[in-house]
Amino acid sequence: MAALSYLTAISENCPVQRYAICSALQSHNCNILSNMVVHKQFVRGQSIWRDEDDVVFFAIVISGVVKLTKMLSDGRQQIVDLFFSSDCLGQPFSAKHQTFAEAATDIELCCLPRQKFESVIKQYPELENAFLKNTLRDLDRARSRMLALGRKSASERIASFLLEISKKSRNAHGRNDSESTLPIFALPLTRSEIGDYLGLTVETVSRHISKLRSSGVIRLVEGQRIQVRDPNKLAQLACNN
Amino acid sequence: MAALSYLTAISENCPVQRYAICSALQSHNCNILSNMVVHKQFVRGQSIWRDEDDVVFFAIVISGVVKLTKMLSDGRQQIVDLFFSSDCLGQPFSAKHQTFAEAATDIELCCLPRQKFESVIKQYPELENAFLKNTLRDLDRARSRMLALGRKSASERIASFLLEISKKSRNAHGRNDSESTLPIFALPLTRSEIGDYLGLTVETVSRHISKLRSSGVIRLVEGQRIQVRDPNKLAQLACNN
DNA sequence: CGTATCGTTGATACCTGTCAATCTTGGTGG
DNA sequence: CCACCAAGATTGACAGGTATCAACGATACG
Numbered sequence: 001m002a003a004l005s006y007l008t009a010i011s012e013n014c015p016v017q018r019y020a021i022c023s024a025l026q027s028h029n030c031n032i033l034s035n036m037v038v039h040k041q042f043v044r045g046q047s048i049w050r051d052e053d054d055v056v057f058f059a060i061v062i063s064g065v066v067k068l069t070k071m072l073s074d075g076r077q078q079i080v081d082l083f084f085s086s087d088c089l090g091q092p093f094s095a096k097h098q099t100f101a102e103a104a105t106d107i108e109l110c111c112l113p114r115q116k117f118e119s120v121i122k123q124y125p126e127l128e129n130a131f132l133k134n135t136l137r138d139l140d141r142a143r144s145r146m147l148a149l150g151r152k153s154a155s156e157r158i159a160s161f162l163l164e165i166s167k168k169s170r171n172a173h174g175r176n177d178s179e180s181t182l183p184i185f186a187l188p189l190t191r192s193e194i195g196d197y198l199g200l201t202v203e204t205v206s207r208h209i210s211k212l213r214s215s216g217v218i219r220l221v222e223g224q225r226i227q228v229r230d231p232n233k234l235a236q237l238a239c240n241n
Numbered sequence: 242m243a244a245l246s247y248l249t250a251i252s253e254n255c256p257v258q259r260y261a262i263c264s265a266l267q268s269h270n271c272n273i274l275s276n277m278v279v280h281k282q283f284v285r286g287q288s289i290w291r292d293e294d295d296v297v298f299f300a301i302v303i304s305g306v307v308k309l310t311k312m313l314s315d316g317r318q319q320i321v322d323l324f325f326s327s328d329c330l331g332q333p334f335s336a337k338h339q340t341f342a343e344a345a346t347d348i349e350l351c352c353l354p355r356q357k358f359e360s361v362i363k364q365y366p367e368l369e370n371a372f373l374k375n376t377l378r379d380l381d382r383a384r385s386r387m388l389a390l391g392r393k394s395a396s397e398r399i400a401s402f403l404l405e406i407s408k409k410s411r412n413a414h415g416r417n418d419s420e421s422t423l424p425i426f427a428l429p430l431t432r433s434e435i436g437d438y439l440g441l442t443v444e445t446v447s448r449h450i451s452k453l454r455s456s457g458v459i460r461l462v463e464g465q466r467i468q469v470r471d472p473n474k475l476a477q478l479a480c481n482n
Numbered sequence: 483c484g485t486a487t488c489g490t491t492g493a494t495a496c497c498t499g500t501c502a503a504t505c506t507t508g509g510t511g512g
Numbered sequence: 513c514c515a516c517c518a519a520g521a522t523t524g525a526c527a528g529g530t531a532t533c534a535a536c537g538a539t540a541c542g
Binding site: 431432433443444446447448450451 | 519520521522523
């Protein structure tokens with residue numbers, strides 16, 4: 001009873017349902033779903049699942065950032081995707097994971113057992129369609145990243161990354177920056193993780209960020225925060241050069 | 242009437258329906274679909290759609306190989322995926338393409354207008370689910386390629402590519418090679434295209450293929466055919482090194 | 483205030499890109 | 513049938529970008 005009212009509260013107060021695939025559902029169906037989910041929290045660095053693990057649950061990211069990593073046998077690794085608030089996380093219709101998922105920051109997830117998700121999807125075609133569209137967007141982003149990894153220089157990749165994160169943060173804060181208020185945001189990744197995301201080494205990432213700083217394009221604020229001082233220049237660096 | 246019998250013939254003789262997403266449909270529904278499709282042929286090098294084109298149709302590859310490319314404004318390009326017989330080709334639920342699709346060999350496609358595909362998918366949930374699973378597989382392949390582009394050396398990427406194509410060809414020919422019959426296959430891409438697929442230059446591709454040849458791992462047969470003489474060595478080169 | 487983690491910077495090596503020349507292959511027309 | 517030509521493939525010389533190895537500085541945390 002107490003649990004039920006708690007879960008109902010989750011539904012009514014859910015901060016991401018307007019943006020997540022749940023928004024495809026009519027509200028009473030969404031409420032039905034909210035009785036099935038469990039919220040889980042992970043601290044930064046905690047692993048959510050490991051390579052070869054059974055696929056146990058499907059989740060929506062409530063808050064924080066999740067990194068999805070693939071590894072070679074000798075330890076080289078590549079972050080293949082990042083998931084932010086309201087993004088879908090999971091590998092439905094697969095028995096085993098072929099990735100690592102790890103909390104890049106402290107996070108909260110809204111979890112549904114995988115098989116439950118698969119049956120719910122069958123029951124609500126509008127949800128399946130929303131998930132399909134979500135997966136198609138993921139695929140398109142993956143392809144854009146392949147272009148970056150295969151053909152962009154280190155400085156272009158870093159500029160692209162900063163731009164990407166700055167847009168994410170802007171959306172999260174719900175403000176569209178005018179020229180006067182230059183975007184400031186916290187990097188959710190360490191330099192080393194940025195390297196793993198961009199297919200570079202820590203040193204290369206650090207050097208190019210330093211270069212962007214000394215040329216006045218960005219400013220490093222205390223505590224891993226970054227201010228973009230010249231968004232146009234950054235956008236220009238991201239694609240050509 | 243003539244057209245109808247022709248289309249019926251397509252359905253009955255369709256060489257890929259057992260493998261394509263159509264296999265999710267019961268045969269009479271598959272026959273209904275076959276009355277809507279149109280087969281189109283493209284010669285090698287012909288473009289199927291261009292960047293910014295409206296999304297007009299969805300297709301299944303009947304025969305040949307299609308390459309999907311993304312470009313930067315200065316002309317650098319990356320092949321983000323290859324599509325073989327029975328693969329799905331298209332960007333349903335998007336208005337515009339953000340890729341180029343081009344025939345890497347002479348090809349035949351089984352085409353359905355995009356909006357028709359979207360309504361058919363709504364009508365047949367088992368087809369939508371098959372397409373969803375297909376898209377999830379595409380996504381996983383894209384992520385594996387991100388690992389290769391971001392973290393593998395040139396020789397590792399080339400070994401991986403040769404292995405990948407050799408597996409594709411094996412499946413296509415329906416024979417599982419014993420140790421005695423070493424796989425021989427035709428490369429569907431030029432050296433330059435292999436470079437675009439692996440994020441390398443033509444010269445680097447050519448050099449490393451030469452190295453594989455002189456070390457006896459592969460043999461080049463006339464007409465762009467390749468025989469793998471040491472599959473174990475190739476597999477080993479593909480992942481570590 | 484020591485310690486661990488993260489970030490920065492420097493020196494150097496190596497891999498891949500760039501530029502250029504040559505060779506091979508396949509197709510076309512005389 | 514052969515000569516020619518265009519496109520693709522190969523090989524070499526060299527330059528440049530990123531990785532590697534190493535040292536040091538900054539920051540957070542107990």
